[in-house]
Structure formats: C-alpha cells, structure tokens
Amino acid sequence: MSEDIFVVIEHLRGQVTDISYIMLAAARDLAQASGGKVVGVLLGSNAQALVNNLAADEVLYADNPAFAEFTSDAYKQALSGLIGEKGPRAVLFGSTTIGADVAGGLSARLGLPLVSSCIRIGEAGKLVSQICGGKIMAETNLAETTTLITMIPGGYKPEQGQGSPTGVTAFSATLGDLKVALLEYIEPEASDVDITKENVLIAVGRGIQTQDNIEMAEELAELLGGTVCGSRPIIDQGWLPTSRLVGKSGNIVKPKLYLALGISGAPEHVEGMSGAETIVAINVDGGAPIFDIAKYGAKVDLFDLFDYLIEAIEDAG
Numbered sequence: 001m002s003e004d005i006f007v008v009i010e011h012l013r014g015q016v017t018d019i020s021y022i023m024l025a026a027a028r029d030l031a032q033a034s035g036g037k038v039v040g041v042l043l044g045s046n047a048q049a050l051v052n053n054l055a056a057d058e059v060l061y062a063d064n065p066a067f068a069e070f071t072s073d074a075y076k077q078a079l080s081g082l083i084g085e086k087g088p089r090a091v092l093f094g095s096t097t098i099g100a101d102v103a104g105g106l107s108a109r110l111g112l113p114l115v116s117s118c119i120r121i122g123e124a125g126k127l128v129s130q131i132c133g134g135k136i137m138a139e140t141n142l143a144e145t146t147t148l149i150t151m152i153p154g155g156y157k158p159e160q161g162q163g164s165p166t167g168v169t170a171f172s173a174t175l176g177d178l179k180v181a182l183l184e185y186i187e188p189e190a191s192d193v194d195i196t197k198e199n200v201l202i203a204v205g206r207g208i209q210t211q212d213n214i215e216m217a218e219e220l221a222e223l224l225g226g227t228v229c230g231s232r233p234i235i236d237q238g239w240l241p242t243s244r245l246v247g248k249s250g251n252i253v254k255p256k257l258y259l260a261l262g263i264s265g266a267p268e269h270v271e272g273m274s275g276a277e278t279i280v281a282i283n284v285d286g287g288a289p290i291f292d293i294a295k296y297g298a299k300v301d302l303f304d305l306f307d308y309l310i311e312a313i314e315d316a317g
C-alpha cells in the first residue's frame, strides 16, 4: 500500500464541481500526515480538458466514451481496478449522489472500510466526521487498509483546492460489460425564482414552526432585497415550493448573505449552502452544527430576535 491520498474528481456538464476542490484541500492535510502525494483521479470522455485547475501532485485521468456521463457501473469498475493496482492510503469521494453511490459500492465490492460525512482533517490526520445528522462529531484514524471516505463541504473553501497540478498522467481504465447506461439528462424545470442566482437568501428551517411564520422571513427578505428559501422539512410540508429547497436534493446556492433561521445545519443542507459568502445563523441551540460554518451567529429564540432585527435593518437602511 502507498501513502498517497486519492481524490475522485466529480464533474457535471463539463465543469469540475466545488466538492472536488474541497476534497483536494482536505487531501492535502491528509497527505501531510501520511507523507504521501495528493492524486486526483478523473474519469471522463474528454477528461484531460478538466485537469488544469486541480491542486494535486498528480492527476490520473482516463478518457473513455463510457465516462461521458456518470454511471455507477463504469465508475465502480474503473476505480476498483485502479485502487487494487495502486493501493492508495485513502480515497476521497464527495458525499454526493455520485460519491455516496460509488464509495458505498466499492466498500462492499473490495471489502474496504468507509468513513462517511467527513468534514475536515484534524490533528495527526484524524478524520473528523459528522454523524446523526450533524449532532455528533466523531474522530477516526485511517484504517490499516485503504480507507474510503466521503466528504461533506463546510471545512474547506473550494479555492483552497484550486491550482495547477504538478503532474498529469493518462491511464487506461479496465472495463468489462457495462450494464447501466444513461438514457437522458433532464434539466430541472424553470421555477418562479432561481435561488441559485440570488445575492440575499433568508432560509427557514423547522425552527420556524408554522407556515404562517414564514411571513416573518418574507418581511426580512423584502427589507434586504432577497428571497426566502428553506430546508427539507419546510419543503416536505409544502410550506415553500420545491424550487426553494437548499441542499443535497435541492439547489446549491452561493449568495453574498445566507441568513439561516432555525436550521440545524445537517450535512445534506450544508452541502447546498456552504459556498455562501457570509452565513449568519440564528438558533436556540448553541451546539447546532450550523454555527460551525456560520460567520456570525446568535444563540437565541428567533421569535425573540425578530422585531429587533427588523428595527435594526430599518435603522441601518
């Protein structure tokens, strides 16, 4: 086994996704502890075109029409061959639909341990991960064998994983019969507002308690020139349309201001908003994980704060 840290680079519609850069930043910390190299692994049909901005010591890329669109079948076949041959110390995947599928499958296929929802690398290369929806932080050492890891955003900024790769090497992926093919890529329907383009988002979570209380968020949004969005429970209740969902199964947003009202900061939510420039969190629970990524936070009942907040914004404006 080598001491190298592999990062499986994700890309969609010809763009490397932010989680890939975040993983490269985490891999740098992990490689410092292991003494190995950071190696990006890129599977695509024109993969070489995507390597330029990856801050890795080496990028291994495989060009194959079978990788034109993601399928778990092709990825698992290619990566199980590569991991078997190179024996890296660890392999990082995004905690995304793609990464969770491939990492889980490879763990079962190769009999390798999998640490999920890792948010950062702690002292001496310990993996710090969120479990129970972010309510518990766990520290884990790398196993004696190759350790598979899924990473959630929040611990690193994408810019930390951007730069030029030192070396770029093609490899030929071993593929057998492929049983899964992508038939069609369906773009989501256009919606009332595109929250991915908004500069100010007022996000409501279960802490808002009732549908009627969403009016409070709307009042704030109007004052700040923003839009209201929500976490999964709010959308599941039908209090806001699906187009306003932020997170893993919704939209990835990057506003200048993200005001989170009564949102705990579960990994699936954070995946959609950790790229916001300034995150402000209001929550009664001082231990809520949203405070780990917030720039400003108030441990307070949002209903006690609301009138003061409106007054302060009006005074400022």
Ligand SMILES: Cc1cc2nc3c(=O)[nH]c(=O)nc-3n(C[C@H](O)[C@H](O)[C@H](O)COP(=O)(O)OP(=O)(O)OC[C@H]3O[C@@H](n4cnc5c(N)ncnc54)[C@H](O)[C@@H]3O)c2cc1C
Binding pocket: 133, 204, 205, 206, 207, 208, 230, 231, 232, 233, 234, 245, 246, 247, 248, 249, 250, 251, 261, 262, 263, 264, 265, 266, 267, 268, 269, 272, 282, 283, 284, 285, 288, 300, 301, 302, 303
């Ligand atoms: C496969 C999968 C995909 C998912 N995708 C998404 C997704 O895309 N987006 C998403 O958001 N979730 C997603 N989830 C759900 C996610 O795991 C969480 O359950 C969800 O994000 C929690 O929403 P919440 O923070 O609003 O609620 P909770 O976790 O219940 O948190 C409510 C918070 O409000 C605080 N609070 C309560 N009352 C007040 C008050 N009066 N004042 C201030 N604070 C108060 C509480 O302290 C608590 O922290 C997904 C889950 C799975 C399994």
